[in-house]
Amino acid sequence: MAADLTLFIDGREVRDQPGKTILQVATESGLYIPYLCYSPGMKPYGACRMCVVEIEKTRGTPASCTTPVADGMVVWTNTPQLQELRKGIVELVISEHPHGCLTCHRVELCGPQDICLRHVSVTDRCVVCPKNERCELKDTTRYVGMGLTTPLTYRYRNLPVENKDPFYDLDMNLCIVCGRCVRVCEEVRGDSAMGFRERGGLSLVGPAGGSSLLESGCEFCGACIDVCPVGALVEREHKWEKAVERVSTTCPHCPVGCQLKLEVSQRGRVIRAIPQLEAGANRGQACFKGKFGLGFVNSRERLKAPLVRRNGSLEEASWEEALSLVAERLSGYKGDQFAAIASYRGTNEESYLLQKFARSVMGTNNVDHSSNLRPEIAEPLRDVLGYAAATNTIWELEDARCILAIGTNTTEDHNVVAVPVKRAVKKGAKLIVIDSREVELTRYATVWIRPRPGTDSILLGGMLRAMVDEVMEDTAFLRERCDNLNTLKHSLWHFDLNRVEEMTGVSQEEIRLAARTFAQNGPAAILYALDNVPASHREECVRALADMALLTGNVGKPHTGLYPLRPGTNDQGSWDVGCVPHLLPGYQGVADPAARAAFQGAWGVELPQSKGLGVREVFEAASSGRVKAMLVVGDSPGFSNGELGDVLEAAQKLEFLVVQDAFLTGLAQVADVVLPSVSFAEKEGTYTNLERRVQPLRKVLEVKSTQARPDWWIVCQIARAMSAQGFDYASPSQVMEEISRLVPLYAGVSYPRLLSQRGLLEPMSWPNFPIPSQLYPAQGGQRASLQWPCTSQESGDTPILYAGGFPRGKARLAPLEVRDVPIPTTVEYPLLLLPGRVLHQPHRGAEIQVAGHKSYIGRDELLEIHPSDAADLGIGDGDWVEVISPGTRMRLRAQLTERALRGAVSATLLFGGLASRLESSEDPDPFSRVPGLKVLPVRLEKAV
Amino acid sequence: MISNHGDLRERIRGALANQRARTVTLLSSLLAIEDELGYIPPQAIEEVARFTHSTINDVWGVASFYPNFRFTPPGExxxxxxxxxxxxxxxxxxxxxxxxxxxxxxxxxxxxxxxxxxxxxxxxxxxxxxxxxxxxxxxxxxxxxxxxxxxxxxxxxxxxxxxxxxxxx
The missing domain is CATH 3.40.30.10 (Glutaredoxin)
Structure with missing residues (x-):
């Protein structure tokens, strides 16, 4: 973009666009102006006055964080007068902050046990502050040059350190009340879990009235910790460990693909994760999983050497022995008696190699990734639109005027996606939530529709019908860009609203209201995970959603589109590189002779042509003996939560099972050979996130004294031990070169491009970095990432799909049909439980019970029952009931309400309960197994 | 005397619903409760948050700012x-x-x-x-x-x- 204004900062000529503030422009050009209340990514606040500057021909000393730049401005940031003003401000700020060390010239040289000439007591020293090496107050104080004349006394508040909440420590003795935490929670995250309390000199920050974060609606995203300039808010774990290195990589927990800076301690542990402001996917935000759920990397339970089953038990073996055994045994199971399952955290390269191994070496299409439990949620988009992927970027949602979220618990499953949604609502956008469960987004919803579970596709058909009835479609868009309008309209005649109302339990008025809200508030976007839609109805739902987006002209434009929210970290990438049973890399059907010929040419072998078994069928095939040998990479929640049936039992029927994993999981325990793989932090590769953004994984840690190896290396070694050609890669970068040659969507993707970055200040010799820490999050820089289609090394990427037209010319509207909804309840379990989880319920107070230094939410959990159902069961209001589903029991207090659906009961718990459970879990990686909110058939019993 | 929580919540809701202020705000809601009960119990913070579509932290921020609100029952x-x-x-x-x-x-x-x-x-x-x-x-x-x-x-x-x-x- 052309620079259209020029200004001079400290004599240096700076060119930039209008609309920014002086502080932003200065920081982006590497000029330091100290600040405390401002934080990049938030609105200017202008409270602390540290960032005052002098502007020639302007009276006074304006705050540079609130003053917009103008052409020809001459700004001075560091005159003696300004420094005097700043000294005064710092003196006030540190009059309540322990600061003996802040004003000491030898602070870097001081160790915790040293005798202090200034008589700073040990507990007040900077070296014992958990934020010592990233303290912004320290940078500021030193920049301002507070001398030895600074008074050494301060008022210590003498408040106890609050450590009752999961993950957080709050030391309000160190707080300088800059308000960043309060503002980030309210302005950026939309939660307001913290506020200011009291006023004047007593003012501090924190949750309401002495309560805890557990009660106040905290989602434990850690945003307040990340912005806190001092040691008042810190991560509890590894609180006292100092980082010696920071490496940027991609979070392995969900398909948002947050870019995190991982801090590594001297002992080679990952101690903290700090989300990157300059990352396109997360813009400085993360969630409880990325912020606090990476400890598994440091676990002592990690596998250290290959294990081979000898005489019925797994024993350590050498790589040679294990690999030759695997190669020898697998050679006997070529063809469809073999199946491979990739990890849901597998990189593009690993998924590519595994499918290449299965297809070219083992000769079978039985290959899938373990999180591919709902292939239907993106697949129909190929027929209607062209690509099975989200059409727009995550942060475009922020400026949508209407967002429809259906069957998604976004705040927990794809947390950072909920951030722009909440921000959009703050800006006045309408949010329509269609979910039988009460999820966090319902708090922000303009319209919350609770259909009878499973009837979502009929409801959507009803909405489409209402749109057509009231002529709300975008006729110009439909005429120019879509086919099949009449077929769709014809099919909608079956969606008579009376009938829809009867089937879904949602009134016609509500359906019409939702339809109008969506159609009349463009640009509108659709988020969907279809958590509780039966598999047989998901395709129909997706078609209806795609039709709805097309009908209202919400495709191919900014802030519109469809976002399928798949569960696995790299589901999008695994699909792209063909790690699915019916598609070769680049979405080319296995049955298509031309596609097969191309890959046969590239790989030099004959390829199988019949569709293989996916993860949902393969364990059944294993039980029935159709599949005899398997290679499973990584663990998956689906292996243990029953979603895939009894996986362990099926696995035991296999003749030969190889598991590649970092831990001895349940599945690994029944394997014949277990090959130790490294975690995401110890390998290179790329992930493709849910918005088609290819992002690099960087090596954060060296593999220490164990024999664990990256999964791509292991698969290559197995293939080579089986004398296969084409597995001689030296690095994942070479695998990506092959992918970009074979997959046109990835033609422009390469490691050099992904690892390049623009305008980013990287600390040169951290931690003795001479530039103040406030300069790193300069907003101007950008980390490279590419959103496919990226068709050549020279061309750019594609943030918005279909902006220039559809691959087939026109989109093809899909006709819909009314289908009977399967009845999920049984005679034994006649009711449906709709579980819910929200951040807080202001009308129902929560009490905190402390047990063993940890706090838990203690309150009577309520079960909402329709009075007629309750009468049938003889349950009265306030009675204790047991909710029994296969395998679980819960004790809840009945609350009779007309709001409840007949035949369904609902219980909404607090997210805080989950947070404290995750924190106290013994599992090395509990964050990958956050229990989903699954609608379950249950029966009720009156408790005694 | 206030006998139990249920009654207290009812009184709070009543006070919120029957405010006389021309413009109903978070502050007017707190004042209405102070008038009714003589103090702001924790339940009132929750009810006001629900009533004004804000969070307990926002309400608490306002309530704790003004020294005229008290958070314990007043003397007789x-x-x-x-x-x-x-x-x-x-x-x-x-x-x-x-x-x-x-x-x-x-x-x-x-x-x-x-x-x-x-x-x-x-x-x-x-x-x-x-x-x-x-x-x-x-x-x-x-x-x-x-x-x-x-x-x-x-x-x-x-x-x-x-x-x-x-x-x-």
Missing amino acids: HVVEVCWGPTCHLLGAQRLLHAVLGALALSGEGDTPDGRVSLKYNTCLGACSQGPVVSIDHQVLGPQAVGALSGEALVERITEMVAELEDGSV
């Missing part, structure tokens, strides 16, 4: 001693010390038995009658109690306060 009687400039010049200090002595308090607060709450007031708006105290919102000065001298006023007020405290009123 409220004594306010004016220490505005006029009353100060007319001898409010003596009056204040006498009241503190009668209640056995060392500053603002409630007596341990919960009978009397003592508050300082910066001006009760009755400067012409100063020095004044207000007992249960009734402003009392020299004329009101028929005291002709400062000593008599102090004596009379001390007596009245002591009566409140020993329960004979």
